[in-house]
Amino acid sequence: MIHEFARTFPVWTPHGYGWPIYVQAMSGFANDIWCVAAEDGGHVRHYRSDQLQVLPNGTLDIEEDASE
Secondary structure (H helix, E strand, O other): OOEEEEOOOOEEOOOOOEEEEEEEOOOOOOEEEEEEEEOOOOOEEEHHHHHHOOOOOOHHHHHHOOOO
């Protein structure tokens, strides 16, 4: 199953910051494949879920964990 994002959000990747375009669910809640457009230059790359980090964003109620 593929989910395209109507409203995108910033993510960190091993190549820098970017904006996810879609995610392809591979099995359950693990090993999903994310398609991300790089903030610097717009290159499109694919990443596994464990390679991404969603950045804190108060408008989406995503906040940093205070315990870390």
